[in-house]
Amino acid sequence: MKRLAVEQLGSIPSGLYTPIEHALNESAIRAGTPGARRTELASLLTLRQHSATYVMRFRQQVAQGFDDFRALRIRHRGDLPMGLVAENQLEFHLSGQRLAEAIDQRYSRPLEMMEGRLEALANALDVPHISNPIGASRLAGAFIETFRDAELSESLRPMMFRQYEQELARVLGDLYGRVNTLLATAGYGMVETSSRPKQAPATPAPAAPEDRTAASDAQILAEFNQLRDMLHVWREGLVQGEPLTAENAPQRTLPPRRELRVDEVVSVASLLQSEPPDVFARALAGSGLLGDAIRDHLSDGARRLGINPDQTRLSVAEEDAIDLVAMLFESLFRTHSLLDRARRLYARLVLPYVKVALTDHSLFASREHPARRLLDAITEACEGNSAATPQDRELLERAAAVAQRIVADYNEDLAIFELAHTELDALLTQQRRRVELQEERAAKAAFGRERLSDARARADEIVNHRLRAQPLTQAVGDFLSTPWRHHLVQTLLREGQDAERHAEALMLGDALVVVDEFASDNRGRAVADRLVTLQSAIVQCLASSGLDDSASEHGLAGLVHSLAWPDVTRRVHQLMPVNTPHEDEAGEERRLWLAGGTATIAHDPALAERMRRLLPGEWVRITDAQGEAIAAKVAWVSPLTSRMLLVNRRGIRVLVASAEELAALAAQGRVSVEAERTPFDEAMRQVRHRLGRVAGRC
Incomplete structure (x- = not known):
């Protein structure tokens, strides 16, 4: 020092x-x-x-x-x-x-x-x-x-x-x-400093948030004990008196031998901790069960320390620690979008977390455990991170450095986890701000598309009503269905439905319909007077479609020429669908498996009501079309359509859907609203579900 x-x-x-x-x-x-x-x-x-x-x-x-x-x-x-x-x-x-x-x-x-x-x-x-x-x-x-x-x-x-x-x-x-x-x-943990003043006992007070947290931790501890019970049933190979299937069989059974002490297993793990984690990386890749890989590696290390594996065995508590850590890491890779580049990083952490689980059972019981918080931070840094930006690459590099620091320095003092978490969380704080900005941009983009879609729908309804009301010349029909329609959309978006400018746009369309009727009755003077009065409004309408002065004047001349002939053909027109940039985005939306935002799809009303209660900030688990599990957060709820924008941990949009669409996806098993907020909690929920399913307790 x-x-x-x-x-x-x-x-x-x-x-x-x-x-x-x-x-x-x-x-x-x-x-x-x-x-x-x-x-x-x-x-x-x-x-x-x-x-x-x-x-x-x-x-x-x-x-x-x-x-x-x-x-x-x-x-x-x-x-x-x-x-x-x-x-x-x-x-x-x-x-x-x-x-x-x-x-x-x-x-x-x-x-x-x-x-x-x-x-x-x-x-x-x-x-x-x-x-x-x-x-x-x-x-x-x-x-x-x-x-x-x-x-x-x-x-x-x-x-x-x-x-x-x-x-x-x-x-x-x-x-x-x-x-x-x-x-x-060096083994010097924190102690209560004697010089610090001792606080007098506080008088009883209503339950504070900390008290509720303590009660919650007690509940988690009870659930952990239940989890161990299910794990024992799973390991013993019996479920309700019946043998397990090969798929759900325990990883091994051992004959009676001397139980290894915890300090012996920790010593073996410490010996192996700095060695390359290839065997664990292969197990996480799906080539074998991680629990088997941990046991085999520990057995080999015990032999190197002079402990004969043929004469010793792991205790029940040690078996529990190994199995739970193995299931935890396997579940993280199943339920989170962790790419291949993160596999070796997690493989390095396997033995340090086995050591933590062996010496500190609160790893699975306390949400504030430093090793638990560090694993959450590392997962937040790695999930869905393809290193596409310099910031994402820096996050991956910092997470890898933190993992290497744990491997190099962890010696049964949890302070190293707290320090590593503090270091990584400082960078994640910057990342979270970038994610918030990304979410805001995604929400604004989604809201902009919805407003545009709503304005176009309203404009189409207005135009169709005029086109179907009476026969019109081709020129007037074309004018109403193209530049006037676009002008209506612009006024709705910029001014709103009740604005004076929108009312003026409506008056222009209605006036042109009247002029066309005057022309059919051969009322030339009335037609001329009206066109002179409407000239400025017509030119402005054409200009809003992007036409310059010359093109606008040319369009006006074509309209005047058509109305100058009373016997020109007139018919009832139909508004044709218009390919717009918004509609071209449907392909992108379909890639995000958006069903269309309507309530007409088959769905369970109860499920839809549950989805409707989701609030911004809540997390769900989504399985995409490729079968990959994604953690998604409700980032925004549309005030127009009540559709929800869901983003991943990088703030990137993964889905925009209505409550009915989410209900339909949930019925297919592709959406779960029971997801936990943190990766560690979600992984352990999946472990409990897996053991509960095997033990017949779900």
């Missing part, structure tokens, strides 16, 4: 001067007085000239903190000099206190974890526990002691403190993580 701290922190004082010098020069240039910062620059030059001295003094201060912790240099009270503090030194110390508070606030979680581990280390060394050698107060004190005799002006001092804090921010996160990992790997 001392070596790491001195290496990473030791050069910080030498890096303070250049950024401050640049800031001073820029400030002087902005102020228009280049010589205004001459005093501060001169002081900075003096500090730079003595840089080597300050670096050495700072390194000594950092190293001294570790010597003090080990009680190699304990100062007696009589050794401490006493005296008054000068006013400028008092301000220096106050700045140091503010710095310590900022560091303590920014790194509160890793510092709290380190404090507990350092107390355990102090107890092991049988020395009194003093402050953290690289804690906030120590780092602030090291800076103050390093520059205690430096001449710092009132304007330069805060700049030095700010730059020191920025330089610390570059290294402290990594340093604290490595020190915590080093302590955890």
